[in-house]
Amino acid sequence: MNHGQTLEVDANTPYALDEAGLFGYDFVSITGEGCPEVLGGAAVLNEGESLTCTITNDDIAPKLTVIKRVVNNSTGTKAAGDFTIFVTGDILPDLSFPGDENGTTVTIDAGPYAVGEVLVAGYTVSYSADCIGVIGVGEEKTCTVTNNDQDVLGEDTEDGEVLGATPQTGISLINLLFAALAFEVGLYLRRRTKLLKLIN
Numbered sequence: 001m002n003h004g005q006t007l008e009v010d011a012n013t014p015y016a017l018d019e020a021g022l023f024g025y026d027f028v029s030i031t032g033e034g035c036p037e038v039l040g041g042a043a044v045l046n047e048g049e050s051l052t053c054t055i056t057n058d059d060i061a062p063k064l065t066v067i068k069r070v071v072n073n074s075t076g077t078k079a080a081g082d083f084t085i086f087v088t089g090d091i092l093p094d095l096s097f098p099g100d101e102n103g104t105t106v107t108i109d110a111g112p113y114a115v116g117e118v119l120v121a122g123y124t125v126s127y128s129a130d131c132i133g134v135i136g137v138g139e140e141k142t143c144t145v146t147n148n149d150q151d152v153l154g155e156d157t158e159d160g161e162v163l164g165a166t167p168q169t170g171i172s173l174i175n176l177l178f179a180a181l182a183f184e185v186g187l188y189l190r191r192r193t194k195l196l197k198l199i200n
C-alpha cells in the first residue's frame with residue numbers, strides 16, 4: 001500500500017505492519033496508539049475499530065570518498081597533503097580539504113557534484129570517472145585525483161610524458177573552470193528533471 005491509504009481488515013486478526021526497504025532511507029519509527037513499535041510487529045483490531053499508524057523514514061546522506069595520489073617519477077617532491085581538494089554540488093556549500101592518500105570521506109547532498117583541486121605548478125592532474133556526476137541518497141562513491149610530476153624541460157622523459165609548457169599556478173583559473181563545470185552539471189540535471197516531469 002502507499003502513503004495515506006486505508007485498508008479494510010478482519011476483526012480480531014493480527015496484522016503485521018512492515019515496509020519494503022527503500023534504498024537510501026533508514027527506518028526511524030512507527031507511531032500511533034495501538035500500533036506496533038517495530039517493523040513486522042502486529043496490530044489487532046476489534047469490530048468497527050480503526051487504527052492510524054505513521055511510519056517515518058530518514059534519507060541517508062550520500063558519501064563521497066576522495067583519494068589523492070601523487071606520482072613522483074620525475075623530480076617532484078610534493079605529497080598528497082600539499083594539494084587542496086574541492087567538492088562542489090548543486091546544494092551543498094563547497095567543501096575544501098587537503099588531499100590524503102588514504103582518502104577523505106565527506107557526506108554531501110544528493111544531486112550533481114564535482115571534485116576539483118587547486119593546480120600545483122609542475123604537476124599534471126587527472127580525475128577518475130566518479131569525480132563528477134550525480135549521487136543519490138544512500139549512495140557511496142569514490143573519486144581518485146592523481147597528480148604526476150612533469151618532467152623538467154630539456155630533461156629526458158623517463159615515462160614518455162608530454163612536456164608541459166609553463167606550469168600553471170592559478171587558483172582563480174581552476175576556480176573558474178570548476179565553477180563552469182559544476183554549473184554545466186547542474187544545468188544538465190535541471191533539464192533532465194524537467195524532462196522527466198513532462199514525461200510522467
Ligand SMILES: [Ca+2]
Pocket residue numbers: 058059060061
Ligand atoms: Ca536524513
Ligand SMILES: [Ca+2]
Pocket residue numbers: 071072073074148149150151159161
Ligand atoms: Ca612524472
